[in-house]
Amino acid sequence: MSKMESLKSETLENDRTGQPRAVWAIAFACVIxxxxxxxxxxxxxxxxxxxxATASQTSLLFSSYNLVTGIAMLVTGFISSRMGVxxxxxxxxxxxxxxxxxxxMSGSIGQLVGFRAGWGLGNALFIATALSAIVGLSTKGSAKAVILYEAALGLGISVGPLxxxxxxxxxxxxxxxxxSALMAIAFISVGLLMPKVPKQQNRSKLSDPFKALRYPGLLVLAITAFLYNFGFFTLMAYTPFVMNLDEHGLGYVFFGWGILLAITSVFVAPRLQRRFGSIPSMSVALLLFALTLLAMGIWTSSQTTVIVxxxxxxxxxxxxxxLITTAVMEAAPVERSTASAAYSFVRFIGGALAPWLAGKLAEWYNPHVPFYVGAAFVVVAVLVVLLGRGFLRHVDSAAGH
Structure with a gap:
């Protein structure tokens, strides 16, 4: 095939899918x-x-993973601007x-927690770069690129538990x-399907994510994510211990959870954003999540209530x-990778504290308390969004554009 025919073939492919081939290669790797x-x-x-191991010790699998991921997010821009996406x-x-x-291959909970920390380092390098790459390479705007990213997230999370x-x-x-085997497939797919992406002309500095947090809009969103992650990871890390299900049962429950997450990410969130705006839609979604956690706290002993x-x-x-990921991409006049790194650093710190705290609260008090505390953090997240909405008025018009 001649160079002209090859270019024509690639153009036709892009016309059919609506996105460059590189975007789909990254999305596939994200699913895995x-x-x-x-x-x-x-x-x-x-x-x-x-x-x-106790529940709180086992929950450190999430804590070590999220802690290292969050800290490593601070250097992802520095590394990717030198190594390339x-x-x-x-x-x-x-x-x-x-x-x-x-x-x-671990033989103790301590070893497993440590290896999960190393996993978190790889996760930071992959996820932060993947999000900024999808947004940067997309021909359909940042909002639709984020929807594609969230769809990959939902699909991966829903199929993973099965x-x-x-x-x-x-x-x-x-x-x-x-x-390990699945990520080997992802490694091959990125290597073969994703073309070389030009490096950033301006190399990122280690201080860039901290400077980005000086923009009030981005800081508001980061604090919001920090707070609601207490509820998110209470659900992820603690509910498996109170549902009293075997591995198959837990897999089916989180499959249902992931399916709804994927559907609303792709189809519901964009419509709510267009009709009501990001801040009102985000506030209502978080408030409903807080009420769901409250219901789990009240009826913790009801297996059906917790599962539903x-x-x-x-x-x-x-x-x-x-909604929040789309807003982050437009919240501050900085590189998208820098905004993602700054936001993710704060967000994952919340994700590191929450799993351990949920397990400890159950040990110190009773199985109901982790859900009450998680719900309270999410309610505070709603208050932060509403109080900081003045700094986020521009995100809907920017995302739509």
């Missing part, structure tokens, strides 16, 4: 990457039982492959090794995730 998060949920009780993503993928496999439940029913080590609440919460979280 996010499957890794959902794979772990169904096996949390099994890990706790077989490694003789493609090689940064592939390096992150290699870290995930290695540390997830080592996690599957696979995790199947592999986890054989051994709790199975999902970790499964993640977890699944329904996916709708509110999917809506909010798309």
């Amino acid at each position: 990457s996010f499957m890794g998060l959902g794979l772990v949920d169904p096996i949390l009780p099994a890990i706790s039982h077989q490694l003789n 493609k090689w940064t993503m592939m390096t992150g993928t290699l870290f995930i492959i290695a540390f997830s496999f080592l996690g599957g 696979l995790g439940g199947e592999l986890g029913s054989i051994s709790w080590r199975g999902p970790f090794i499964g993640v 609440s977890v699944i329904v919460a996916g709708a509110f979280l999917g809506t909010n995730n798309t």
Whole structure:
């Protein structure tokens, strides 16, 4: 095929899909990457039982992962502006492959928590770069690019628990090794399908994410995410211990949760944004999520109530995730990768504290308290959004453009 024919073929492909081939290659890798998060949920009780760990100790699998991810987010822009988007993503993928496999070989909860921290480093390099790459390469605007990213997130999270439940029913080590194999596929797909992306002309500095947080709009969104992540990771890390289900059952519950998350991310959130605006829609979604956590706190002993609440919460979280991620991309006049890094740093710190705190609250008091505390944090997140809405008036028009 001649160079002209090759260019024509690529152009026709872009016309059919509406997006460059590179965007789809990254989205495919994101699906596999996010499957890794959902794979772990169904096996949390099994890990706790077989490694003789308490719920709070097992929840450190999320804490170490999120803590390292959040801190590493501060250097993703610095690294990617020097290595390039493609090689940064592939390096992150290699870290995930290695540390997830080592996690599957662990002999104690301490080793597993440590390897999850290494996994978090790879996750930071991959996710922050993937989001900014999809937005930067998209020909359909940042709002639709974020929807594609959130759809990949929802699809990966929804399918992951099913696979995790199947592999986890054989051994709790199975999902970790499964993640390693899946990310090997992602590594190959990015390497083969994604073309070389030009490096940024202006290299990022280590101080850029901190400087970005000086913009009030971005800071408001970061604090909001920090707070609502207490509710999010209470649901993710703590509910498996109170549902009293086996690996298959937990896999089906979180599959339903992920399906609703994906549907609302792609179809519901954009319509709410266009009709009501980002801030009102975000506030209502978070308030409904807080009420769902409150219901789980009141009726913790009701297995049916907790299961239904977890699944329904996916709708509110999917809506909010798309709305807040779209707003972040337009909240400050900085590089999108820098905005994503600054926001994610603050957000993941909340995600690091919440799982451990939920487990400890249950040990110190009773199984109801983690849900009450999670709901309270989400309510405060709503107040922060409403009080800071004056700094976010421009995000809807910018995202739409």
